[in-house]
Every structure is written in structure tokens, then in C-alpha cells.
Amino acid sequence: MASDAPRKRAPRGQGAALRGEVLTAAMDLLRETSSEESVSLRAVAARVGVSVPSIYLHFADKQALLDAVCEEVFEQLHRALKEASADAPDAFEALRQQGMAYVRFALANPEHYRIVMMGSPSGHDPADEIASGAFGHVLDSVTACIGLGVLEGDPVDLALQLWAGVHGIASLRIAKPMFPWPPLEDFFDGTFCAVGIGLAAQTRIPVGLGADEVTARLNSLRA
């Protein structure tokens, strides 16, 4: 894993370079072991080729390192969402592409996604800001869709529903990888269209309508 050549000590003003190396090592360990528990300061230090106390030169404690990892994950997700929707012809396609990119990112980086979006909520929770950031992304697209007339209603509500939708797909597949899942892209698109249509319909099915009436109402929607 770690390179064989013993690490060269950084020249005079370049001590900060180690910070980046430590961060990268933590990210890589997370990817390779698929387990947050495996990211110990000892493991990170070994991978960088440095002694454990060196980490403390750049991070106050282990939590600070994990916080930095969260930030990095967020930036990568942010970038992925931005790139995905860059070429979209309209806001609806942008939303679709962003949703797909979100799910793809989560499944390509399951343990990274886990620590920012599936972890136990902690007091200060830097991951909350991350969530807010990702949510802001969706919110922008939803607002644009409303502007276009594609969607209607409260943008925050709509965005929360969509977010819960993509999170459900991503996190369930991460937690239950052995389950016989259908191909990702098709599954996502099916859910995306269903939710999109359902939200666009702007209606609810009242409780106690009776099966026949429910069927009749839903039938009227069928192509």
C-alpha cells in the first residue's frame, strides 16, 4: 500500500504539504477498506509513511481530521453535481442529471457518502453544513423548474421530497449491496420520473376513498 521509498522530509516552508498527504491518505483508506473504523491515526500515518504524532502538527485531533474529510467529500460531491448539470438543456434535465450524479457519486464512494449522510448525528456536525450545501443545490434546480412551469408548489417541500428520494435509493443500495437490485440508471430514472410526475400532479389521494375510486382516479392518469 504505502510506497516503499521512505518519505522525504519536507523542505523548510513546505511543512503544510503533509496536511494534504494525510487528508488524501484518510480518503484513500476510507475507499479501500470501506470502513470508517479502519481509519485510525496509526493506519493513516503508516500510509503516509510518517509517525503518528506528525498528524497532530496539522490536525488538532482525530475529529478534526474526520471533519476535514467530510469537507473534502462535500467538495467532490458538489463538483460532481455541478459538472453533471452543466450541459443540461433545461432545468428539468438539470434536475434529472443532478439526481443521477448524486446517486452515482454515493455508490462510487459508499463509505464517503456514509460518513457525511448516514452517520450518527453529532453535536457540532460539520456534515450538517454539507447536507445544507447539497440541499441548496437541489433547491436551486427545483426553483428553476418552478420558474419554467415544470413543477409547482413549495420549492423547499419539493426539494426535500426529491432529496429523500435519491438518498433512499443510494443509501439502501449501500447498506444492502447483496440485495438483487435492478440496474442503477434505469431504477433511478424510474423513481425520478414517478416522483416528478407525482409531484407535478399536485394532488393527494384522500384517505378512505375506497379502492374503486382510487383505481378510477389513478386510471385517469395512465397513458
Added chain:
Amino acid sequence: MASDAPRKRAPRGQGAALRGEVLTAAMDLLRETSSEESVSLRAVAARVGVSVPSIYLHFADKQALLDAVCEEVFEQLHRALKEASADAPDAFEALRQQGMAYVRFALANPEHYRIVMMGSPSGHDPADEIASGAFGHVLDSVTACIGLGVLEGDPVDLALQLWAGVHGIASLRIAKPMFPWPPLEDFFDGTFCAVGIGLAAQTRIPVGLGADEVTARLNSLRA
């Protein structure tokens, strides 16, 4: 926490009673601490009022205890879903009630839900059977809905989408409790109806349709 009276030793044939006490203590600890890490054999033993090695009289190791906890959680979830849909007038209402009960159970028992549905997948994973069981539940209801004519399509596909939907709502609220979530029941019902309508519509929105055409199509669905 633990009762003050020192625990009485079980009479001759009743040694197995301790198993139940240990299991209950683990469940309670999970609920009270909201953290799987806090469930150590020492903490469990202290809560029961027994020495640590006593746990080994009934569980091969810690993992066996955790597996038993998973089973217990599943049984409780199973019961909650069954009770929720017992009085439903038809399959569609049954599905709605089950979905609501699922989300309610998860949020009332967040750490229990976490260990069975949000944990890292492990090799043998008894939680997978749990997932299959819960999924079977949804599948039954979906199949009944198809029988009624309320839904159309592949029951497995439909059930997976619905499962991902309720899981998304539940797990995101568990992971991000500080987020300004709307009231649970209304939020669930909104998503449930949207997904229901969307799935019932049995159609997809092709990529590259153009915003105007997408808007026109969705407009035709509005009440």
C-alpha cells in the same frame, strides 16, 4: 439506571431467563444512548446487574448478541407493520398505513433502525434476512394492489421503489435530525401519494423532450 436491588440468582431450571434480560438490556441501552458504540458487554452486564462473563452463558460472543438484537428489532417492525394494516379497508390503504408505520417505527427507534437498515454490510449479515422480510411485507401489499387494479407493472420493481422511498424519508431524518423537516405524517403522505401517482401513471418522461413539452405533459396531469 440499573435497579438498586442486587439481582437474585435464577432458580435451578431458569438460567435461560438471563438471556432475555440481557437482550432487553441491549435493546434499552440502544434506545437510551442512541449509539451502537455504547452497547458494550460491560454496559449490558452492568445494566442487568450481572458479571460480564455471564453473558457468555447465553451468547457465543458479542456478535451473537447483536444478531439477536437485530432479530428482535425485525420482529417488532414486523408486528408494527402487521398491526398498522390490519384494519385497512383495501390494499391501497394497507400500503399507505404500512408505509406510515414503517417510517414511524424507524423514527421512534432510530438506533434500532440504524443497525438493521443503515449499518455497514457484513459478510453473514443477518440484517439481510431482516431486510428481505420487511421487503416481503411491502411486496405482498404491492401485489395485492396490482390485483385490485390500483397499481400496474412488475411488483418487485414497484416494491423496491416504495421501499427506497420510505427508507429515504426515515433514514435521512434519522441522520439529519437538526434539519428543518416538515411534520412527519404530512411529509410522508405527500411523498406516498406522489410516488403512488407517479408509479400508477406507468410512464416515463423521455430525455431530451424539451422543457415546453415536459411542461405540457405534466400539465395534463394536474387536477
Added chain:
DNA sequence: TGTACATCAGTGAACGCGCGTTCACTGATGTAC
């Protein structure tokens, strides 16, 4: 040009902690003779 010194990047060894697990044991109690 030489040298003393401050700074900087990083180290080695040790700390206490809580954990899961093991092992030899204790002492009450039902049962056989």
C-alpha cells in the same frame, strides 16, 4: 567566510483507557443412595 543560533519538520517511547474474551473458581440446590 565562518560560526552560533533559532526555527522547523518530524520522531520514539510511553501513557491510560475501554474493549472482548478466557479461565479457574464458588456456592447454592436438587437428587441418589
Added chain:
DNA sequence: TGTACATCAGTGAACGCGCGTTCACTGATGTAC
């Protein structure tokens, strides 16, 4: 009726382990005089 014994429920002390964290330190290198 008394007693030896097997069984059962549970204990106390210790084990090694990996962890985060701390502290006094080393040794290379740029800089001031």
C-alpha cells in the same frame, strides 16, 4: 432421615489489543553577525 455428589448459575481476576494522545527529543537548514 442423613449425607455425598453432580449440576447449575454465576463470579473475579486477568489477558492482550488497538486506540487517541502527550512529551521530551532530534537533527537538518536557513539566517544573523
